[in-house]
Amino acid sequence: MQSTTLSNRLQGVQWNTEHDEPYIFVNEHVRITPIRSSDVDMFVEHFNEPLVNGNPPGSPPMMTREKAAEGVPKRAREAMPAIDALRRGEDAMEACPFSIIRSYPEGAMMGYLGMHSSNHPLPPPEHPSTDYPWTNKTWDVWYNMSPRYTGKGYTKAAVKALIESYMAPIMRLTHVGAGVNVDHVVSRAILTGCGLQEEFRYERFRPNVDPIPRIKMVRRLNQSDYD
Ligand SMILES: CC(C)(COP(=O)(O)OP(=O)(O)OC[C@H]1O[C@@H](n2cnc3c(N)ncnc32)[C@H](O)[C@@H]1OP(=O)(O)O)[C@@H](O)C(=O)NCCC(=O)NCCS
Numbered sequence: 001m002q003s004t005t006l007s008n009r010l011q012g013v014q015w016n017t018e019h020d021e022p023y024i025f026v027n028e029h030v031r032i033t034p035i036r037s038s039d040v041d042m043f044v045e046h047f048n049e050p051l052v053n054g055n056p057p058g059s060p061p062m063m064t065r066e067k068a069a070e071g072v073p074k075r076a077r078e079a080m081p082a083i084d085a086l087r088r089g090e091d092a093m094e095a096c097p098f099s100i101i102r103s104y105p106e107g108a109m110m111g112y113l114g115m116h117s118s119n120h121p122l123p124p125p126e127h128p129s130t131d132y133p134w135t136n137k138t139w140d141v142w143y144n145m146s147p148r149y150t151g152k153g154y155t156k157a158a159v160k161a162l163i164e165s166y167m168a169p170i171m172r173l174t175h176v177g178a179g180v181n182v183d184h185v186v187s188r189a190i191l192t193g194c195g196l197q198e199e200f201r202y203e204r205f206r207p208n209v210d211p212i213p214r215i216k217m218v219r220r221l222n223q224s225d226y227d
Contacts, residue, residue: 009091009226012165022086024098024165026158031104032113034083034097037073042109044068051147075099091170094134098166101145101158111145113158115167118177120202120216125174132172138218139167140177143190156193163194163219169226175218179204182213195219 013022016033024032035043047053047063055062079097086097101111121138130136141162145155167173178196180187196217203211 006089007091009169010086010089012161012169013086022083022097023102024161026101026154026161029104030110030154030158031102032098032158032162033100033102034079035072035075035099037076039076039100039109040065040068040072043072046109046112046146049146051150052144092132092172093170094132096162096166096171098162101143101154103149109146110149111143111155111158113141113143113155113162115139115141115162115176118179120177120179120214122175122177122199122216122218135171135173138175138177139171139173140179141167141194142178156190159190160194163221168221168223172223172226173221174223175220177216177218179214179216182215188215188217191217 012024014025015021016023016031019033019036021034021036026032044061044063044065047068048061050057050059053062079095079099082093082095082097085093085095096115099112099114100109101113102108103110116139118138118140120140125136141159143155143159163176167176176196177199178191179202180191182201196219199216199218202214202216204214205211
C-alpha cells in the first residue's frame with residue numbers, strides 16, 4: 001500500500017490492489033498502467049498491427065513472440081524501482097513506470113505511450129542548478145493506439161493524463177515536448193489538445209528516404225501549480 005500521508009503531487013496516481021500496481025485514471029474505461037509480465041501476447045498483437053507500426057501489410061512481423069517473451073518481463077522488471085518508489089510515497093523522480101493504455105476493467109492493451117530524452121531539445125532551461133537534474137533535458141512524449149480504439153479521443157485523454165498526473169507533478173518537468181510529422185494531422189490534433197504548441201520546424205533524416213519535415217511542439221509547465 002502507499003504511504004498514508006501523500007504529497008499533493010501524487011494525487012493523480014491511484015493504486016490498484018488487485019495487481020498491486022499504480023495507475024493513472026484516464027476515464028472510467030481507460031487507465032494508464034505499468035507493463036505486466038502477462039502482457040506478452042497482447043504486446044505481440046499490438047506491435048504487429050500495421051496501423052500501429054506503420055509497416056506496409058505483408059512486412060515481416062515487427063514483434064516476434066520470442067522477442068516479446070524476453071522484452072516484456074524485462075520492461076516489467078525495469079519499472080519496479082519506480083513502482084516501489086511510488087509505493088513509498090516518493091514524489092520526485094526521473095523514471096516513469098507507466099507505459100500501457102489499458103481498458104478497465106477488462107485489462108486489454110489499447111495503446112502504448114512513454115517519453116524519451118529528445119534529439120531536438122529546446123535551449124537549456126534557466127535553472128541548471130536544480131535539485132532535479134533530469135528536468136534540464138527536453139522530454140518528448142510518444143504514443144500509439146490500436147485501431148480498435150482509435151477515433152474516440154482516448155489517446156488525447158491518455159497523453160494529457162500522463163503529462164498532468166506524472167510528467168508535471170512527479171518528474172517535475174518545466175516543459176514537455178513532442179516531435180510530429182508536419183502531415184500527421186491527427187497526431188498534431190492530439191498534441192494541440194494536450195496543450196502543446198508549435199515551437200520550431202526541423203527535418204528528420206533517415207537512410208534512403210527524403211528528409212521528413214517535422215514540427216517540435218512544446219507545452220510549458222508551471223511547477224508552482226503543484227506545490
Ligand atoms: C495517431 C493515433 C495515435 C491516433 O489515435 P486516436 O486514439 O485516434 O486519437 P484521438 O481520438 O485521441 O484524437 C484524435 C484527434 O485528431 C482529430 N482528427 C481526427 N482526424 C482528423 C483529421 N482528418 N484532421 C484533423 N484532425 C483530425 C480528432 O478530432 C481528435 O482531436 P479532438 O479530440 O481535438 O477532436 C493512432 O492512429 C496511432 O497509433 N497511429 C500510429 C502511431 C502514430 O502515428 N503515433 C503518433 C506518432 S507522433
